[in-house]
Amino acid sequence: MKKLNFALAIVTIMTGLMLTSCKPNTEKVQDAQENVDSTKTALTKAEDNLNQAKRAATTEEWQQFKEDTNAKIEENNAKIAELKLKIKNAGKDIDKAYQRNIDTIEQKNKDLKIKIDSYKNDVNSDWNSFKRELNHDVDELGKSLKDFTVDNKK
Template structure:
């Protein structure tokens, strides 16, 4: 009898444990599921914002940038032409290196102009990256033109 009672009690205890552990999801689990869904939605929105940031420039912004850079390229062409005239007008022989530097700067200016003309302002191009790199290259060319006329020999 003791054995039967002990077995029955142990069975009832195990049954109770199984029943209580198989209860439906708790409120904490439901909140976790909602938070997970919210996080997924926020990630999707962030992706959409990134795509929007990489979109093509507006027509006005593109035209203003193009006009600005074309004006800077024209200024650089004028400086290069002045350097060539100055080089020819001086009676003394100019270093071949000086002439080579002028030619290299002229070539770089032409490359920038071609790069600007060939850029397609569409959604597949990364406008911000192009603009940043192009401005950097224009600034470097301007510095090189200024540094070319500085006499570093003492």
């Protein structure tokens, strides 16, 4: 009799646990819908973070960058004009290669000016990438101008 009561108690407890642990289909659908909603929310936040990372420069930041870069470009123009003046004052024929190099550097400087003037500071453009690339180009042009007068022939 004790075994029968014990077995009956165990079966009753197991049945009760099974019934309470099983969710009806409507609850399962609600849980799935909540998961979809939370995933959509997470996706929206991720897109917002991407847009912030890809943000346009603030007006002040853009103006400061533009002024600094234009100053460097004008400095390069002055160096180019100085090189052209040295060539004219040298009184001797300068290699055509030197003249072509000066012309190439001058064209690169003009291209940089066009590039900064045509940049659209909006959300669709990648400000950090543009800034890094333009700074690199301006620095390389400055190095070219410095190294132009160095004579590596020995």
